[in-house]
Amino acid sequence: MTAEERGTQVLEAAVSAFAESGYSATRTDEIARRAGVSQPYVIRLFGSKQRLFLAAVGQVCDRIEAIFTAAAAGAGDRKPLDAMSQAYEQFLSERTPLQLLLHAFAAAGDSDIGPVVRDRYGRIYRLIHDLGGAPVSETRRFLSTGMLLTVMASLQVAGPEAIPADWAAEILEDLTEHGV
Structure with missing residues (x-):
């Protein structure tokens, strides 16, 4: 396996571990174990647990940006925000990246992590605003709904394997009625 492939393997293990336990509770030796490498190798690749966490967050944010960019490019006759x-919605079926994203928001109080997480969220906002061609209020509603759905999917009350919850069904029905 090449160093690049190992790095990818470690990053995938980190996304999974950080999604489960968050930044503070995740240990680099657990990530190394999941990746099948030594803990010193993980540090050699990424420099520190913090850099590895930020790389994992970056990977999830990059994926969201790629999803939105491809959707807007392929919108055809639909509005880009609809696309x-x-x-x-397809991304919402994957709990792991969603949970990592929520842990990133929770870790944003850290003076080194916060600026990066805020910047990445800002980049996603700008991308949605620019690709969607919508006013700020509509972009805000799009992000608000996306965050609500992210939390609901993380709680497992929305998505393909949803655990029934009356309140969640009510929200999802309302979103469907209003074309969201």
């Missing part, structure tokens, strides 16, 4: 919304 991006539909594309994000």
